[in-house]
Amino acid sequence: MISPAFAAILASGRAQFNGRAAEARRRFPALDMAAFGAFLHDGVDPLVAAVAAAAPERAGSVTLAAYDMALELVGHGLAGPAAKNPFLNGVWRALAPQFAPLLATAAVDVLGLLSNAAIHLAGVAGARPAQWQRELAALAPQISAVADLRAVGQVLAWRAGVAHFRLGALAAADTLPPALALAAFGEPGAHWPQVHAQLLANPWRGNAEGREFGSFSGYGGAFGTPPQVRATAEGFVVCSGERHYLLVADACGAVLHGATAEEYALASTDVPASVRLEGAAVQIGARRIELDLPAGEIAIAANAHTVAITSPYTHAIRLLPLA
Structure with a gap:
């Protein structure tokens, strides 16, 4: 009925x-x-x-x-x-x-x-739609304009794992009343300019552990062969067999896009002096992270915010905050 x-x-x-x-x-x-x-x-x-x-x-x-x-x-x-x-x-x-x-x-x-x-x-593979719906419903009483709904929806989509929305979500949040922007980020009572500056400067704010991305495509994962990565400002260009991808990752999630062999060839293989391998561990500044991988064939790549770790013994990419 x-x-x-x-x-x-x-x-x-x-x-x-x-x-x-x-x-x-x-x-x-x-x-x-x-x-x-x-x-x-x-x-x-x-x-x-x-x-x-x-x-x-x-x-x-x-x-x-x-x-x-x-x-x-x-x-x-x-x-x-x-x-x-x-x-x-x-x-x-x-x-x-x-x-x-x-x-x-x-x-x-x-x-x-x-x-x-x-x-x-x-x-979007890896996104968390149920989280987005739950958090948007909780904020509905505070949203009285279509423009605010659009902006809050974008912020919550980023927080629900759509990593490539990060910069757009921060720009959208700046159009909101500060109290609503803070509510969308789950930080009521904070100072919005300060929160915004921290989020802009550090994509891993709130997640010091990083994340692991990828698995064997035969089990429903992303990669047919163990991936190799090179760094770009946006993320990492991944080569797996004859296929190439752009991996964008941050504190909220990781998303894989299509890329080309040319983009992989042009991506950086440089690693900051503060990042080095020591056997089966990686040293990032003063932090030492033991890796569950055989020593000797571990590879690392890094951009301004993130270290990516790969090995021929796994289909996964380990992503660690650089800061």
Whole structure:
């Protein structure tokens, strides 16, 4: 059963909604109307009910916007029971209703932002979409403008593992009220300019241990052969067999992008004097880190912030903060 508010709107505009569905079937011949009906029940109804409670005079226009967008998402196989990734369904069902006041004034913008973010996050290997949804829902009462939603969503996407969003997220955070920016970074009560400066200067702020990335592709990992790495300002260019990648990593996560053999050839093999191998350990300044690798064939690369460690005995790359 759908909510009384949604049922009443659908009944009063039956001809209009049926016409929209018929047009969508012409645009998307594979559109499954049963799947669309299920998404209306599970994804659209909760947000319509939330808007009807918060701003009943806007429920009709929000329903039209959500109905049209739902047709397109289901038509592309992005939403509904047979969706390629179910995360978007949950965002409409559980997250969008948290923004009922904002939906009432800007439904297309809000649903577009949330849907695009959900689709992108679900497609980034290693990202943590559930964390993004949970943290954005917690901040929803503090977000009253579409621009703030966009900025907070970007910050939380970075914090949920989309490492290449780092600089964009920091720039977006600067557009927010300081209290909201600090809340997005989980540091309420701090001094925003100071937090911003620290985050900008140190990509590993809050994570002194670093992280390990990668495993054998035969077990669902990224690399078919043990990787070799060279440094760039953005991260590390990785060579694995005949394939090349750009690895971007920081305190929040690690993301692999495509790269070329030319980019690998041009990347740096220099290592700072403060970083050196000593048998099966790496010395980074005053820190000594014992490595679970055979001595003798360990390789290191470093950029301004990170040391990457590889070995022909593993498909993983060990990433350690340089500072």
